[in-house]
Amino acid sequence: xxxxxxxxxxVWREVSNYIDNAVDPELCERMEEHFKGCEHxxxxxxxxxxxxxxxxxxxxxxxxAGFGDxxxxxLAQKLGS
Amino acid sequence: xxxxxxxRDEGGLSWMDDEGLSATPKPxxxxxxxxxxEQELALIERVCTGETRLFYELISxxxxxxxxxxxxxxxxxxxxxxxxxxxxxxxxANLSSFRREAKFSTWLIQIAVNEARTKRxxxxxxxxxxxxETDPEEEEGDYCPKDLADWRETPAETLQRTExxxxxxxxxxxxxxxxxxxxxxxxxxNLSIAETAEVLEISPALVKTRLLRARLKLxxxxxxxxxxxxxVCDGSWKKVRPW
Numbered sequence: 248x249x250x251x252x253x254x255x256x257x258v259w260r261e262v263s264n265y266i267d268n269a270v271d272p273e274l275c276e277r278m279e280e281h282f283k284g285c286e287h288x289x290x291x292x293x294x295x296x297x298x299x300x301x302x303x304x305x306x307x308x309x310x311x312a313g314f315g316d317x318x319x320x321x322l323a324q325k326l327g328s
Numbered sequence: 329x330x331x332x333x334x335x336r337d338e339g340g341l342s343w344m345d346d347e348g349l350s351a352t353p354k355p356x357x358x359x360x361x362x363x364x365x366e367q368e369l370a371l372i373e374r375v376c377t378g379e380t381r382l383f384y385e386l387i388s389x390x391x392x393x394x395x396x397x398x399x400x401x402x403x404x405x406x407x408x409x410x411x412x413x414x415x416x417x418x419x420x421a422n423l424s425s426f427r428r429e430a431k432f433s434t435w436l437i438q439i440a441v442n443e444a445r446t447k448r449x450x451x452x453x454x455x456x457x458x459x460x461e462t463d464p465e466e467e468e469g470d471y472c473p474k475d476l477a478d479w480r481e482t483p484a485e486t487l488q489r490t491e492x493x494x495x496x497x498x499x500x501x502x503x504x505x506x507x508x509x510x511x512x513x514x515x516x517x518n519l520s521i522a523e524t525a526e527v528l529e530i531s532p533a534l535v536k537t538r539l540l541r542a543r544l545k546l547x548x549x550x551x552x553x554x555x556x557x558x559x560v561c562d563g564s565w566k567k568v569r570p571w
Contacts, residue, residue: 256470256472260470262544269521291547294547295473298515298543299543301496302511302516306493307496307497307516308392308399308516310392310395314391315391317409318412322383322413322416322420325417326380326383326417327380
């Protein structure tokens with residue numbers, strides 16, 4: 248059975264859910280078929296996925312140096328432990 | 329944020345041995361770096377019944393999460409640290425009311441977000457930055473991604489470069505606060521859609537809408553194309569324009 252076409256605009260609306268594996272199988276198939284023939288939407292998908300991977304790495308936001316020591320001292324002072 | 333002077337957390341793990349939580353780290357061979365839910369609940373119980381000294385050990389795996397939650401709202405290291413400290417004190421004061429069926433980490437993050445929002449409201453900067461739940465942009469229809477060059481490279485190696493991390497942080501800081509908070513909870517803190525909705529006290533549908541917009545805007549800000557690509561120049565990585 249032929250896959251029903253989907254527009255670029257619909258793809259952009261769902262690309263975040265697609266990255267999160269939160270689209271239903273039928274929509275997923277339509278989007279994947281669209282990506283095969285649309286360079287722009289593929290670029291949008293790859294770039295958006297890269298953003299998610301980059302920040303998910305854990306190195307983008309670190310605690311300031313000495314944060315733990317200062318927190319421990321603050322708690323000890325306030326809690327008397 | 330100066331990346332040369334940062335503190336790494338324990339990756340959500342805690343020092344433990346077979347006798348329970350230890351006061352001081354032991355050699356790697358003698359420890360199991362895990363904490364089960366049951367052990368965490370037992371630790372909460374012990375703190376609630378008077379063993380205050382164990383509180384730091386209880387919250388230690390979540391230092392970074394709480395700090396990042398505060399930073400996502402305040403966008404200032406010193407303010408985020410101050411709020412994180414106060415959030416932990418508030419968590420201690422309210423520990424007995426923690427619902428055991430909830431995730432302790434999510435509960436802590438929610439306290440930090442609320443404390444940070446309270447501070448932001450008090451801050452004069454709030455006069456210049458909307459904190460309303462309603463974002464006018466969300467009523468203007470779909471967001472159209474820019475027609476940029478492909479960005480297929482795996483970003484893991486480029487993240488080693490300070491320039492890209494700085495660009496990423498700047499791009500996140502430039503987001504609307506409502507979009508930024510959702511993005512930070514979902515993609516930095518790795519909360520689920522439902523947990524993000526709970527922490528920020530908005531609907532899951534609104535989480536998805538704001539997350540989509542935040543991700544697409546960050547992609548537009550960081551992808552090669554209009555504003556150049558990430559390349560090696562004079563031994564360091566810089567964003568270079570194609571013309």
